[in-house]
Amino acid sequence: MSVGEAVTAAEKLRRSRAGSRRLHKAAPTIFLAPAILLLMVFLLYPLLSSFRLSLLDWNGLGDGARFIGLQNWVRLAHDTVFWNSAWNNILLAFFSVVVQLPIAVVLAVVLDEASKGSRLLKILYFLPLLMSSVALGVLFKNVYDPNFGPINGILGAMGLYSWTQDWLGDPNFALGSVIAVVCWQNIPFYMVLFLAALSSFPREITEAARLDGATGRTIFWRLKLPHLQGTFRTAVLLAVIGSMRYFDLIYVMTGGGPENASEVMATYMYRTVFNSFELGYGSTVASAMFLIIMVIAAVSLRISKRFETEV
Known part of the structure; x- marks a missing residue:
């Protein structure tokens, strides 16, 4: 060559x-x-479009859109119904974390330790999550019914007539009644999440700890719970974000009432757009909802990360 x-x-x-x-x-x-x-196409464009529509005064029909700048945002800043709905979302997120996750961890540990019948128990515990939220809302509207519902019926049969309430019609009980159903529906999801994390925990460590005389409580607190730190952090983030954008079950059960007692940001946005035909202001609510969720999710992520490193 x-x-x-x-x-x-x-x-x-x-x-x-x-x-x-x-x-x-x-x-x-x-x-x-x-x-x-x-x-x-499906996330960035709708988000930017929502911010653009928040600058308009428009009912969503025809060509009557009018540019009004930041007037909708100024109105939102003084809207007590919106801020009350945002506070209800925060309460829902708080109780979702402090109620759903501990119960889910306990159920996951019990099912992980169970041998006989564990498959049947997993199916039974998972049933609430398999039900449609709309069907579940209709079901619990009947359960909470003040005249024919089983809750007041049981309380009346026990002679506790003073405890009977209009659970969904009383502003003092409506939000709590809805939160109870939300927690009951979503506990199975986090149970499966923690159960999957526990399945990767080495059985040899548990057996060695028992041979050394460790009790089940010690094994849980000293070994299994630290193993679930990363999963717990993910579960907190999912619970917070999910609670901040919750809609269907609350809309079916109360529609945000009575007197906006169970109103959340998503139901308020829906009513503003589709009942009041204020597309511009509804887009402002949606944009503010996005910003609030982003801030709360970032704070939750940072807090859970700090907790993970400390533990």
Whole structure:
């Protein structure tokens, strides 16, 4: 092979390697492009469109949209119903974390330790999550019915007539009644989440701890609970975000009433757009809802991360 041919072959090899490196670097972009495109179409564009509509005074029909700048945002800042609904969302998120997650952890540990009948128990515990939220809302509207519902019926049969209430019609009890149903429905989800995390816990460690005389309580607090730190952090984040955008069950059970006692941001946004036909202001509520959820999710993530490192 002559010198010229050797140089040409070396140049071709260099170009081939350079092309392979470029293709290797471009591979992540190529594979991520469909997902990025879908996110832009179904997430980024609606989000930007919502912020754009928040600057308009428009009922959503025809060409009567009028640009009003930040007037909708000023109105939102003084809207007591919106801030009350945001507070209700915060209460829902708080009780979702302090009620759902501890019960879910206990059920997961019990099912993880159980041998006989554990499969049947898993199915029974998981049934609430399999039910449609709309069907569940209709069911519990009848359960809470002040005249024919089983709750007041049982209280009346026990002679506790003073305890009977209009659970969904009384502003003092409506939100709590709805939160109880929300927690009951979503506990199975977190139970399965913790159960999956416990399945990766080495059985040898549990057996060794028992041989050393450790009780079940000690094994749970000293070994299994630290093992669940990462899962618990994820569960907190999911519970908070899910609670901040909850809609269907509350809308079916109370519609946000009575007297806005069980109103949450999603139901208020829905009523503003589809009942009052204020698309501009409803978009403002939706945009504010997004910002609030982002802030609360970031704070929850930071707090749970700090708790994880401390524990």
